[in-house]
Amino acid sequence: MPTTFKEALKSGKFVVTSEVAPPKGTNLEKFKHHIELLKDKVDAMNVTDHQSSVMRYPSLGGCLLVNEIGGEVILQMTCRDRNRLALQADLLFASSRGIHNVLCLTGDSIILGDHKEAKSVFDLDSSQLLEVIRILEGGKDLGGNELDGSVSFCAGAIVTPEADPIEPQLIKFEKKIEAGAEFIQTQAVYDLDKFKEFMNYARQFNVKILAGIILLTSAPMARFMNKNIAGVSVRQELIDEMASAPKGQALQKGIEIAGRMIACIKAENMCDGVHIMAIGKEETVPDIMAAAGII
Amino acid sequence: MIRSITQKKSEEAIDLLLNGLNRIFIIGCGTCTTLTRTGGEPEVRALKEILSQKGKIITGTTVVPVACDNLTRDFLREFGAQIDQANCLLITSCAFGVQTIARQLRKMVVPALDTLFIGKETGFGMFDEICTQCGTCIIGETGGICPVTNCHKGLVNGPCGGTNHGKCEIDVAKDCVWTLIYNRLKELERLDAMRKYQKPRNHQGEPKPGKFKLPAA
Numbered sequence: 001m002p003t004t005f006k007e008a009l010k011s012g013k014f015v016v017t018s019e020v021a022p023p024k025g026t027n028l029e030k031f032k033h034h035i036e037l038l039k040d041k042v043d044a045m046n047v048t049d050h051q052s053s054v055m056r057y058p059s060l061g062g063c064l065l066v067n068e069i070g071g072e073v074i075l076q077m078t079c080r081d082r083n084r085l086a087l088q089a090d091l092l093f094a095s096s097r098g099i100h101n102v103l104c105l106t107g108d109s110i111i112l113g114d115h116k117e118a119k120s121v122f123d124l125d126s127s128q129l130l131e132v133i134r135i136l137e138g139g140k141d142l143g144g145n146e147l148d149g150s151v152s153f154c155a156g157a158i159v160t161p162e163a164d165p166i167e168p169q170l171i172k173f174e175k176k177i178e179a180g181a182e183f184i185q186t187q188a189v190y191d192l193d194k195f196k197e198f199m200n201y202a203r204q205f206n207v208k209i210l211a212g213i214i215l216l217t218s219a220p221m222a223r224f225m226n227k228n229i230a231g232v233s234v235r236q237e238l239i240d241e242m243a244s245a246p247k248g249q250a251l252q253k254g255i256e257i258a259g260r261m262i263a264c265i266k267a268e269n270m271c272d273g274v275h276i277m278a279i280g281k282e283e284t285v286p287d288i289m290a291a292a293g294i295i
Numbered sequence: 296m297i298r299s300i301t302q303k304k305s306e307e308a309i310d311l312l313l314n315g316l317n318r319i320f321i322i323g324c325g326t327c328t329t330l331t332r333t334g335g336e337p338e339v340r341a342l343k344e345i346l347s348q349k350g351k352i353i354t355g356t357t358v359v360p361v362a363c364d365n366l367t368r369d370f371l372r373e374f375g376a377q378i379d380q381a382n383c384l385l386i387t388s389c390a391f392g393v394q395t396i397a398r399q400l401r402k403m404v405v406p407a408l409d410t411l412f413i414g415k416e417t418g419f420g421m422f423d424e425i426c427t428q429c430g431t432c433i434i435g436e437t438g439g440i441c442p443v444t445n446c447h448k449g450l451v452n453g454p455c456g457g458t459n460h461g462k463c464e465i466d467v468a469k470d471c472v473w474t475l476i477y478n479r480l481k482e483l484e485r486l487d488a489m490r491k492y493q494k495p496r497n498h499q500g501e502p503k504p505g506k507f508k509l510p511a512a
Contacts, residue, residue, distance in 0.1 A: 080448075084495060106455040109447055111465045122448040126455075128495045142495065160456045168477040171489050172453030178492065187456060230459035 005044040005072045005101045006154040009183055009208045014266050015273030016294060017074065017185065017210055018285045019046040020066075022057035031062065032069060034282040039071030041286055041295060046103060046185070046275070049076040053113025060090060063099045074156070075099050078107025083123035084132065084142055091136055095151035103156045103185060104129040104176075127172065130155055130179035156183035158212075160231035161198035162191060170201070177205050185275040187231045188214035190238060192264060199271055208272040211265050215278040215288060216254035219243040255284055259291020266294065297415055299327040299363075299389035300422050301334065301408040306345065312405045313383065319351050320374070320381035322396065323358035324388035331422070333408055334387025342385065342407060354380040362392025368399040378402065430500020436488045438479035443496070445472035451493040 008015050020034045038045055047062035059076050066073035075094050077087065094102070104127075110120040124132065132142055139150045157176040163169040173184070184202075189195045189211045202209055214232070216222050219242040222234040238257060245253035262274050278284050289295040304312075313319065321339050328334030336358050343353045355377030359370050371378065378384070383403040386393045390410040397404045414422035427444045433451060434441050443449045447465050454473035457464025461474040480486050 106448060106450065108457065109465045111447075120448065122450065123498065124495050125448075125450045125452050127452045127492065131492075132495075158456060163456070163458065164460055165474060165477070167481075168454050168458070168473050168489075169456075171477075171486070174490070175452055175492055230457045230464050 008043040018042045018276040022062040044072035046074040053108045074101040076103045078105045080107030101154045127175045127179045134180040157181040160187040163231045183208040186212040188212045210273045210275040218250045258288045262292035300411045300414040316383040318381045321356040322386045324362035325360045362388035
């Protein structure tokens with residue numbers, strides 16, 4: 001059994017990651033419960049960074065909590081709220097406190113969140129943040145100054161395999177790999193044929209790919225994502241299937257669909273694993289894994 | 296031609312700014328804010344009417360040809376008496392004009408507009424921001440389209456994940472500039488330019504506030 005996320009990626013096993021969202025406030029009970037529930041089941045847990053630009057308990061703090069409770073953790077870092085000084089400082093801090101996996105993200109727009117008048121930063125972008133990690137690992141900072149003690153990270157990024165148009169996304173994807181991404185967690189995938197097409201292209205690169213699985217909780221939620229979340233396209237058959245669930249059974253249906261997709265991805269060996277996002281329903285992740293037959 | 300794009304402050308906001316200032320001279324601008332219908336002759340007349348109804352004394356009004364021009368001082372000279380009677384100038388030009396007038400006259404100035412951006416007229420009645428004067432121009436590598444200005448996040452290495460059908464995640468009325476750049480470079484058979492990794496930008500190309508002095512000849 002591999003012990004670190006990096007080893008899990010290297011081992012060739014079907015890797016499973018999931019995410020836990022820090023709370024709005026300092027009551028960490030539910031967050032801790034989710035960590036406890038997942039720590040022995042997934043290969044790593046992402047801790048989100050002010051997800052959807054909503055101010056929350058920090059990702060770094062959440063990662064420390066995972067380290068205390070147990071389990072592998074992936075620090076999500078967006079470029080929205082910190083300039084290059086703050087990002088580098090947080091990377092030094094993370095490395096010094098046993099956080100060794102980072103997911104580099106651009107970050108959603110401030111305007112989509114709950115502090116709509118805030119100043120957005122975007123001093124760096126996701127590919128530049130990846131490069132910064134590699135520079136820090138070389139013992140220097142972005143200003144070219146020597147570090148007294150460097151860092152070591154397993155760094156990753158994201159891609160949207162169902163983006164339209166896809167080509168600009170793929171150019172960025174290649175830049176992220178060139179900048180040092182070792183793993184990719186994709187945006188939600190609902191059309192496995194399209195995903196296979198993406199993988200036929202992506203396989204040429206030396207990077208591990210985990211297919212994003214977002215749990216559907218109801219037919220309206222699926223329609224909402226189609227309308228509001230860029231690059232997410234829930235197929236009509238799946239929406240119909242969700243709508244067909246008896247009253248009170250929609251969540252169970254969503255778990256079944258997510259499990260079925262994961263099982264299919266694994267059986268057909270489409271990619272290196274999955275990243276399960278059960279937004280707001282983190283407690284269902286073990287059920288999804290059970291439905292997929294991977295637990 | 297570049298234009299200063301403005302929008303009217305709300306009536307409430309202007310009321311707050313004019314609190315305690317009862318004798319007002321109103322100055323419009325005959326250039327950009329006339330074009331955008333935010334501060335030309337009709338808007339000055341409307342403000343005069345609204346404020347008069349609220350009991351303010353309007354000592355006079357005028358629309359200067361180009362508020363941001365240094366010649367504005369000469370133009371305003373003929374209104375000297377009316378301006379003297381006022382305890383503030385309410386100005387419907389962009390902030391360039393307001394600041395020009397503030398330097399020229401010893402009067403409290405109150406802007407009636409918010410200045411949004413320096414834009415270009417891209418169609419009838421359509422104005423777009425196309426340059427933010429960042430001081431480190433990269434449009435030689437992006438097909439002449441500026442991502443620093445036209446990407447909501449100012450990204451220089453390609454689109455974020457929020458792009459959708461060529462539109463921006465914040466507003467479907469706004470194009471994703473990286474789709475535009477991609478299409479342009481593809482058409483020019485220069486997609487290699489988009490594949491080039493752009494290093495972190497120098498955000499201090501011209502440290503604020505910008506200053507330029509003509510070197511001695």
